[in-house]
Amino acid sequence: MPKKLSVLIYYFTLPFIYLLSLLPFPVLYILSDGLFILLYHIAGYRKVVVLENLRNAFPEKNEKEIQAICKKFYRYFCDLFLETFKTLTISKSNMLKHCSFDPTAELLFNRMADEKKSLIIVMGHFGNWEWAGNTFSIRCSHQLYVIYHPLANKYFNGLVVKMRTRFGTRLIAMKNAFRDMLRNKDELNATAFIADQTPLPDRAYWMNFLNQETPVFVGTEKIAQKMEYPVLYVSVNRTARGYYTLMADILKMPPFPPVEGEITEAHTKRLERDIVRQPEFWLWTHRRWKHNRV
Numbered sequence: 001m002p003k004k005l006s007v008l009i010y011y012f013t014l015p016f017i018y019l020l021s022l023l024p025f026p027v028l029y030i031l032s033d034g035l036f037i038l039l040y041h042i043a044g045y046r047k048v049v050v051l052e053n054l055r056n057a058f059p060e061k062n063e064k065e066i067q068a069i070c071k072k073f074y075r076y077f078c079d080l081f082l083e084t085f086k087t088l089t090i091s092k093s094n095m096l097k098h099c100s101f102d103p104t105a106e107l108l109f110n111r112m113a114d115e116k117k118s119l120i121i122v123m124g125h126f127g128n129w130e131w132a133g134n135t136f137s138i139r140c141s142h143q144l145y146v147i148y149h150p151l152a153n154k155y156f157n158g159l160v161v162k163m164r165t166r167f168g169t170r171l172i173a174m175k176n177a178f179r180d181m182l183r184n185k186d187e188l189n190a191t192a193f194i195a196d197q198t199p200l201p202d203r204a205y206w207m208n209f210l211n212q213e214t215p216v217f218v219g220t221e222k223i224a225q226k227m228e229y230p231v232l233y234v235s236v237n238r239t240a241r242g243y244y245t246l247m248a249d250i251l252k253m254p255p256f257p258p259v260e261g262e263i264t265e266a267h268t269k270r271l272e273r274d275i276v277r278q279p280e281f282w283l284w285t286h287r288r289w290k291h292n293r294v
Helices: 005-022 025-043 047-057 063-088 090-098 105-114 129-139 154-165 174-183 219-226 263-277
Strands: 099-101 117-123 143-148 170-173 189-194 205-209 214-215 229-238 243-252
Touching: 005 063, 025 063, 047 174, 047 214, 063 129, 090 129, 099 129, 105 129, 105 143, 105 170, 105 229, 117 219, 129 143, 129 189, 129 229, 129 243, 143 154, 143 174, 143 205, 143 219, 143 229, 154 170, 154 205, 174 219, 189 219, 214 263, 219 263, 229 263, 243 263
Parallel strands: 099 243, 117 189, 117 229, 143 170, 143 189
Antiparallel strands: 205 214, 229 243
16 A cells, blocks of 8 residues: 555544543443444455355354354354454443453462563454453553564554553564563563464464364474463453453463474364353454465
């Protein structure tokens, strides 16, 4: 996209984005209901991809069940899209009201802080992962770093960075992950990896995930082994419309055995369990299984 056009689009849409962020939640969800009608019933946004993913992931379900999950997913996808913009203006107290810690999870993070242990957190695109980072930064003693892929459009990337760092979270570009983690080794921190994206097939660990042979990033595992940090899995459970609870437990503690794939399989299977339990809250619009094993 030409630079001038990207600038114009950014500054044209920015007021509307801020307006969305200022809407009261009841109004936001009325707007989400309208967006659902547009994306699901009229435009059919990526519906072919979503249905193909669902059919392959749940071969035991009949077509009526698949269509029902698909519809629930699009309703949630619209909520998630608009909820993300709330991060621009939401207060700390309101953030904690809408995204809270399970008491057991908070005790776990507090114990790790008391023991001066830095952490690796592994998550998936399940529930509102954006709000989860905000809540962690507000409530926990660890400095949170989130590994992310910068957007090609530097203007919208700046907006995303602003949303994600309002409450103290810091971002690390994927390509700099290990280098920056080494640099931050002397502080008490937690580094979050969203580890369910699609790696290149020749650089991946292959395993069965949702009834399909699936390439999984191994970077999280390799960095955990090098840093010798405890690996925790975090799940963002939706308890009601606009409300989430963060759950967390320990996946692996160092020292780690030199077994390839042990950490990778552990966090991927935990994510799979969450998806099977509530499939509508995972991000089905991506072509997760676009590669074949080489």
